[in-house]
Amino acid sequence: MFNEVYDVIVVGAGHAGSEAAAAAANMGSKTLLITMNLQNIAQMSCNPAMGGIAKGQIVREIDALGGYSGIVSDTSAIQFKMLNKSKGPAMWSPRVQSDRMRFAEDWRLLLEQTKNLDFYQEMVAGLLVENHKVVGIKTSLGVEIKAKSVVLTNGTFLNGLIHIGDKNFGGGRAGEKAATGITEQLVQLGFESGRMKTGTPPRVDGRSLDFSKMVEQPGDVDPEKFSYLDITKPLTKQRSCHMSYTSEKVHDLLREGFDRSPMFNGRIKSLGPRYCPSIEDKINRFADKDRHQLFVEPEGWNTVEYYINGFSTSLPEDVQFKALRSVAGFENVKFFRPGYAIEYDYFPPTQLKHTLETKLVEGLYFAGQINGTTGYEEAASQGLMAGINASLKVSEKDTFTLQRDEAYIGVLIDDLITKGTEEPYRMFTSRAEYRTLLRQDNADLRLTPKGFELGLASEKRLKRMEEKHEEAAKFVQFFRETSVQPAEANPVLESKNSALVKQSDKMFKLYSRPNITIDDVRKFKAVEDYIQEHNLDNEIIEQTEIQVKYAGYIAKEKLNADKLNRLEYVKIPENFDYSQIKSMSLEAREKLKNIQPTSIAQASRISGVSPNDISVLLVYMGR
Amino acid sequence: MFNEVYDVIVVGAGHAGSEAAAAAANMGSKTLLITMNLQNIAQMSCNPAMGGIAKGQIVREIDALGGYSGIVSDTSAIQFKMLNKSKGPAMWSPRVQSDRMRFAEDWRLLLEQTKNLDFYQEMVAGLLVENHKVVGIKTSLGVEIKAKSVVLTNGTFLNGLIHIGDKNFGGGRAGEKAATGITEQLVQLGFESGRMKTGTPPRVDGRSLDFSKMVEQPGDVDPEKFSYLDITKPLTKQRSCHMSYTSEKVHDLLREGFDRSPMFNGRIKSLGPRYCPSIEDKINRFADKDRHQLFVEPEGWNTVEYYINGFSTSLPEDVQFKALRSVAGFENVKFFRPGYAIEYDYFPPTQLKHTLETKLVEGLYFAGQINGTTGYEEAASQGLMAGINASLKVSEKDTFTLQRDEAYIGVLIDDLITKGTEEPYRMFTSRAEYRTLLRQDNADLRLTPKGFELGLASEKRLKRMEEKHEEAAKFVQFFRETSVQPAEANPVLESKNSALVKQSDKMFKLYSRPNITIDDVRKFKAVEDYIQEHNLDNEIIEQTEIQVKYAGYIAKEKLNADKLNRLEYVKIPENFDYSQIKSMSLEAREKLKNIQPTSIAQASRISGVSPNDISVLLVYMGR
Numbered sequence A, B: 001m002f003n004e005v006y007d008v009i010v011v012g013a014g015h016a017g018s019e020a021a022a023a024a025a026n027m028g029s030k031t032l033l034i035t036m037n038l039q040n041i042a043q044m045s046c047n048p049a050m051g052g053i054a055k056g057q058i059v060r061e062i063d064a065l066g067g068y069s070g071i072v073s074d075t076s077a078i079q080f081k082m083l084n085k086s087k088g089p090a091m092w093s094p095r096v097q098s099d100r101m102r103f104a105e106d107w108r109l110l111l112e113q114t115k116n117l118d119f120y121q122e123m124v125a126g127l128l129v130e131n132h133k134v135v136g137i138k139t140s141l142g143v144e145i146k147a148k149s150v151v152l153t154n155g156t157f158l159n160g161l162i163h164i165g166d167k168n169f170g171g172g173r174a175g176e177k178a179a180t181g182i183t184e185q186l187v188q189l190g191f192e193s194g195r196m197k198t199g200t201p202p203r204v205d206g207r208s209l210d211f212s213k214m215v216e217q218p219g220d221v222d223p224e225k226f227s228y229l230d231i232t233k234p235l236t237k238q239r240s241c242h243m244s245y246t247s248e249k250v251h252d253l254l255r256e257g258f259d260r261s262p263m264f265n266g267r268i269k270s271l272g273p274r275y276c277p278s279i280e281d282k283i284n285r286f287a288d289k290d291r292h293q294l295f296v297e298p299e300g301w302n303t304v305e306y307y308i309n310g311f312s313t314s315l316p317e318d319v320q321f322k323a324l325r326s327v328a329g330f331e332n333v334k335f336f337r338p339g340y341a342i343e344y345d346y347f348p349p350t351q352l353k354h355t356l357e358t359k360l361v362e363g364l365y366f367a368g369q370i371n372g373t374t375g376y377e378e379a380a381s382q383g384l385m386a387g388i389n390a391s392l393k394v395s396e397k398d399t400f401t402l403q404r405d406e407a408y409i410g411v412l413i414d415d416l417i418t419k420g421t422e423e424p425y426r427m428f429t430s431r432a433e434y435r436t437l438l439r440q441d442n443a444d445l446r447l448t449p450k451g452f453e454l455g456l457a458s459e460k461r462l463k464r465m466e467e468k469h470e471e472a473a474k475f476v477q478f479f480r481e482t483s484v485q486p487a488e489a490n491p492v493l494e495s496k497n498s499a500l501v502k503q504s505d506k507m508f509k510l511y512s513r514p515n516i517t518i519d520d521v522r523k524f525k526a527v528e529d530y531i532q533e534h535n536l537d538n539e540i541i542e543q544t545e546i547q548v549k550y551a552g553y554i555a556k557e558k559l560n561a562d563k564l565n566r567l568e569y570v571k572i573p574e575n576f577d578y579s580q581i582k583s584m585s586l587e588a589r590e591k592l593k594n595i596q597p598t599s600i601a602q603a604s605r606i607s608g609v610s611p612n613d614i615s616v617l618l619v620y621m622g623r
């Protein structure tokens, strides 16, 4: 029935597929998005939230390039928080709670408004491949659709198997069918496939909770937002989350189910996300901790459904229930549905090029959880990159990749394809060796020109970015050039216990002092006048502050990077005791201990050992 | 994990289940609604519309009793039409186009705000039955939940099998899993089960349609609404539908797929809805018609998805596609998904009591499509009645049933349980022998007092109803008592070509004349003064008009009913030729011809032969 040849077919409308489809279509490719259920576009399978540490930066990067995730995160947000605001700006990470239904609906409506993009609801059961080149897909009903390239974004659906206690059944997500056929065909084509698992906590009825026994977690007083475009607005009202804790009693109750746990009785063999562990995992691995935090997150503006962040579990539902009832505020909790784990097929991403095209089959791209990652943001960014590259390929243009010092997206993909991953890969700031460069505030500066060149970011977006950074640069220049007299400076410095000045000094110097903030320097008349006169908004002021205060760090980081390169071939002593290096990530210590690399070079290639770990190791070895 | 005993468990959150759960909970029963996917509550499986001929009356009845369908139909409406406005008020039937997503979301939010109502997401795999009494349910994960009564509303999900061309696969709806286990257990318990089928048309991309080649179908200029409550408001803006036609060419193209049609090649054996036939059915059965109407209905306020009403089909998707492309305006149509047919298990409803409780298992109720009906409204009304009766039973109160002269709901249930049905049962005005009594305008008068007594309709609702009908009665009385002089009456009568009066006459008499409308009598000063003085709204004025103008019809109908009763035992001659009686429904003629009843009594008991058909038959036989 499809008598045309599509430029790009995207299989699956999760976070990866939705971004891939939007990107390819917006770059002018005739694109088809085919997915099992058009009513579940960009469904949040797990927590109703976008962003967070390192992930928030990725969303900003997607937005800067011209993707949709940032816009939808804004329009569907019910709470905004800038995490790590007390740390340096490299660590600032935007995060929103989302209205789950709004998120999916807003994504769908945005996609519907995208030119060049068609939709089709069906399960894809296989690829059409000729001479190691993809030429289309085949649905489970036998419909063949031709295409010049195909992006697979099947998420957790490939031979998905859901576990709760000692029960298991096929499914791609609770209440949804698994997808079959694709893995088998790819394996036949020579691909290596593996199995991973992830889990999700119970959903509960907010009417059954006693919030007075929990700690309220409101959103930021001055909420910001994700998109650099002005088509979205910061929230004017927000919903609060709440926090509670597990206890020894809760842990004991959970332990009662361990013999029926698919995690512990060997029924689940695949690896789960180390950094997003189930509650049983946490109890097991951190046996000395007598409590764990739980965040009680509303699923939307109006719904009474709540997500219990931190209580991911695949224990039998009666065990989940009994244990949760012992948590403060949950004495009368009622379940909407129990937590569960899901096992699914993935393809070790070392089989991909930097463009996310597979090495084996030309024109075939993989993006998202199918590559062994976890998280909406990781999935969405890969989708964007695969969509871009599929589109570039069919129009016979150069590929588009991002370097490790250009974007978290660059780090993500470089990690995936050079190191692979044996457990669900999640982004962390620690994975980025140039993280002072890869901030959430400058993603537009880093990426919007590239997005514009691709035909993805609009001119309006480019103009906004340029204006913002020009204004900030001018304001920085102002601080460099403008002096302040002791009479004006000292009262401010005194109030901050900062050394007084004896003679007029450049404002830049004073402002650079660690505990002197924008609020302090605004007390200097010239500064406040400048702000008023140039009508500077918060974004520009913040940008300026970062440029002034953190210039030093950035320089230092570059130096460190160079050092890494020089020292790459240093030998590591035999039987080196990694357990002493507490400042190295747990994952790295475990991996290094197991593999015992003989050189730094070898160490740095091990999956899970980040450049940062290597740097810590070098310091420890006295280099 | 559920350590309490529920009063009522409702299985399935379709239209039947949602009303059942709301009713039971609102009547004070501890209720659990358990369904396969909590994100698909009150999903519209097929057309995005509520109401229509006879169905609109049912929605008004549900609302009058205190159900939610009317409210949700109002809040999610994108277009309102009062159908049959040119006919007598017994035929007036409200209908809305719905925003599919809004409909489901509004239902969910209403249910969430309902006290005594818990939710659980899981597939129910069986019932717990002890001594022919239901005591709970068991989920597919093995969770047992106790209850004093259970309402089954599984819709099209029981062993659902989806057909497209010569392909078929299990599913309860496109993209959703089928439910298994329940039929098998019920059959073991002694229930008779059967198979039915229904179908749905393709969904298409509105951006690919040329609406200029179709006829626009806007909503009413003065839209009304469903709910008698003032918490909903009539629409102030609306979306239009459009109309197009099939053609001989389209029919020829469709016929090319007949050999691959599951309908014609014998793959589907079960019966489909005669009055909602597939396009291939229509072409086949009405071979002389050279075109059929298609209504192109938007699926919501903002989506580009459209529903092609009238093109329900299970032909192979390439045939559907080729044929639809030959319809005016569809030359470039793109599919979101093809049409399909679904076969599912139902239980012949003769196995039920008037309360919808099963005769075999105490405390077990069936409602909705599981009883062999089709349509959201039919399902919702059964759910309401089953929920009410389950709740009454557990609180040991008298049962609640409606007579055939009290409500369409009464007709529906009486038909189902006394006649059964061999094909999907749909409501028609012709099924109601007292249809002049069962109007959409007086459902509140008929049913709200009952709903209030049940504890379902609020006092506010009762008060509104009483006020409206008191005001109308007073206004009728005013017409009866007030005279008008020839000088004032005759210009109005003359303008309507109505006989002039020579002396003062009662307004009631003039207003009763068929072509004299409210607009005419409002020209009499006393009438307009009365309206202004009493501040009468349209609802009351309309009610008054009906009371004045149709009093005669109502009396006549009562007479007719009596006649039916007296003449019930008249013999029918052998080999009577029913095909001559064109004014009898086609279904009745076919059934009578096949079964050849020997008496009117026997005839009247045959499924598909309505009291109205009997009345026609009697007239024909000269009685």
Ligand SMILES: Cc1cc2nc3c(=O)[nH]c(=O)nc-3n(C[C@H](O)[C@H](O)[C@H](O)COP(=O)(O)OP(=O)(O)OC[C@H]3O[C@@H](n4cnc5c(N)ncnc54)[C@H](O)[C@@H]3O)c2cc1C
Binding pocket: A011, A012, A013, A014, A015, A016, A017, A034, A035, A036, A037, A040, A041, A042, A043, A044, A045, A046, A047, A122, A123, A124, A125, A153, A154, A155, A156, A157, A158, A172, A173, A179, A180, A182, A198, A199, A200, A276, A312, A340, A341, A342, A367, A368, A369, A370, A373, A374, A375, A376, A379, A380
């Ligand atoms: C139970 C569960 C728990 C999770 N827990 C966490 C967590 O704690 N932390 C975290 O960061 N992430 C978690 N995730 C992961 C997160 O949801 C995913 O990383 C993210 O959704 C991946 O996006 P994706 O686009 O790759 O795939 P998905 O969001 O899974 O989307 C895949 C899409 O492809 C469609 N599809 C699949 N196969 C086919 C086919 N053959 N034909 C047509 N369409 C197809 C599906 O219908 C779906 O729309 C969890 C996921 C699940 C299911």
Ligand SMILES: Cc1cc2nc3c(=O)[nH]c(=O)nc-3n(C[C@H](O)[C@H](O)[C@H](O)COP(=O)(O)OP(=O)(O)OC[C@H]3O[C@@H](n4cnc5c(N)ncnc54)[C@H](O)[C@@H]3O)c2cc1C
Binding pocket: B011, B012, B013, B014, B015, B016, B017, B034, B035, B036, B037, B040, B041, B042, B043, B044, B045, B046, B047, B122, B123, B124, B125, B153, B154, B155, B156, B157, B158, B172, B173, B179, B180, B182, B198, B199, B200, B276, B312, B340, B341, B342, B367, B368, B369, B370, B373, B374, B375, B376, B379, B380
């Ligand atoms: C393809 C299709 C075409 C149709 N065409 C028409 C038409 O042309 N005209 C018309 O008037 N009507 C049509 N209908 C019928 C209309 O959709 C139904 O009559 C109406 O939805 C029935 O409502 P219900 O509540 O009985 O069941 P449904 O709306 O089917 O809801 C059933 C609910 O029960 C849940 N469920 C089922 N089994 C279980 C279980 N074991 N455990 C837990 N939950 C369960 C399901 O998830 C679902 O939520 C069509 C339906 C389908 C599927």
